[in-house]
Amino acid sequence: xxxxxxxxxxxLEEAKQGAREGGIPIGACLVDKNGKVLGRGxxxxxxxxxxxxxxxxxxxxxxxxxxxxxxKGSTMYTTLSPCLMCTGACLLYEVSRVVLGxxxxxxxxxxxxxxxxxxxxxxxxxxxxxLMQTFSSEHPEDWNEDIGEDGK
Amino acid sequence: xxxxxxxxxxxLEEAKQGAREGGIPIGACLVDKNGKVLGRGxxxxxxxxxxxxxxxxxxxxxxxxxxxxxxKGSTMYTTLSPCLMCTGACLLYEVSRVVLGxxxxxxxxxxxxxxxxxxxxxxxxxxxxxLMQTFSSEHPEDWNEDIGEDGK
Numbered sequence: 001x002x003x004x005x006x007x008x009x010x011x012l013e014e015a016k017q018g019a020r021e022g023g024i025p026i027g028a029c030l031v032d033k034n035g036k037v038l039g040r041g042x043x044x045x046x047x048x049x050x051x052x053x054x055x056x057x058x059x060x061x062x063x064x065x066x067x068x069x070x071x072k073g074s075t076m077y078t079t080l081s082p083c084l085m086c087t088g089a090c091l092l093y094e095v096s097r098v099v100l101g102x103x104x105x106x107x108x109x110x111x112x113x114x115x116x117x118x119x120x121x122x123x124x125x126x127x128x129x130x131l132m133q134t135f136s137s138e139h140p141e142d143w144n145e146d147i148g149e150d151g152k
Numbered sequence: 153x154x155x156x157x158x159x160x161x162x163x164l165e166e167a168k169q170g171a172r173e174g175g176i177p178i179g180a181c182l183v184d185k186n187g188k189v190l191g192r193g194x195x196x197x198x199x200x201x202x203x204x205x206x207x208x209x210x211x212x213x214x215x216x217x218x219x220x221x222x223x224k225g226s227t228m229y230t231t232l233s234p235c236l237m238c239t240g241a242c243l244l245y246e247v248s249r250v251v252l253g254x255x256x257x258x259x260x261x262x263x264x265x266x267x268x269x270x271x272x273x274x275x276x277x278x279x280x281x282x283l284m285q286t287f288s289s290e291h292p293e294d295w296n297e298d299i300g301e302d303g304k
Binding site: 045049050051052057060061063064065066067068069071083084085086087088089091092093094109112141144145147148149150151 | 197201213216219221223235236239240244245299
């Protein structure tokens with residue numbers, strides 16, 4: 001498992017698309033146990049005025065309605081450590097593995113995922129870090145809003 | 153805190169609206185510390201083919217983009233014990249209190265909420281129970297899909 005994994009590359013491409021749209025550059029891609037992409041998307045807070053469309057949530061929504069069996073053995077690739085909302089969504093649908101780009105910008109629910117038996121892999125992507133460092137330094141208020149912090 | 157609370161009544165009205173639409177009858181209403189309704193909504197899985205628009209998520213989305221301070225002291229009223237996704241969303245935004253209609257149909261992340269300092273109150277609504285019993289007995293597959301279970 002590395003940055004070159006197609007699922008991770010799809011998540012990274014989503015993050016870059018988010019950046020091109022002027023949004024928060026976090027992307028995600030949900031891949032099933034056979035390697036099929038179920039859904040992909042990126043953070044839409046700024047583009048849609050959304051409080052819930054984080055990258056992982058956008059990927060789940062893009063996948064649409066699926067039976068529980070479709071998520072078995074699946075992997076959620078995301079460019080940033082998943083917040084508690086996205087962590088909870090992965091737990092609800094019993095995603096088996098979360099592969100994340102980095103957790104230096106933000107550390108989410110990794111321990112909670114592991115405590116529930118979800119495999120968590122951090123690929124340590126400098127590109128993901130750079131995307132977030134650029135955005136959060138230029139738009140600190142938008143970034144704080146996205147993670148429910150007051151920035152003080 | 154009881155079923156007669158205006159915030160709870162709004163959540164219940166949303167659940168009934170969901171039932172009228174043929175959807176999963178779960179509603180929610182987010183109220184700020186001053187009693188102002190920030191957002192309300194109901195489960196839209198069947199109406200919109202959505203994997204993420206549970207009642208609480210619909211209420212958060214209806215509230216739109218808000219700074220972290222807007223959620224301080226807020227209460228999420230919901231007709232059913234919140235699943236882990238909705239639990240995580242309440243934790244992300246630091247909702248202070250969750251008032252739920254019932255947890256006999258489904259027991260969600262109440263312990264996790266409490267462990268993070270969120271007050272959790274179950275008003276024990278027979279009306280909420282009846283709404284869910286009717287729906288889940290008539291549409292067991294839709295209900296299992298909504299909570300990520302295979303129904304076996």
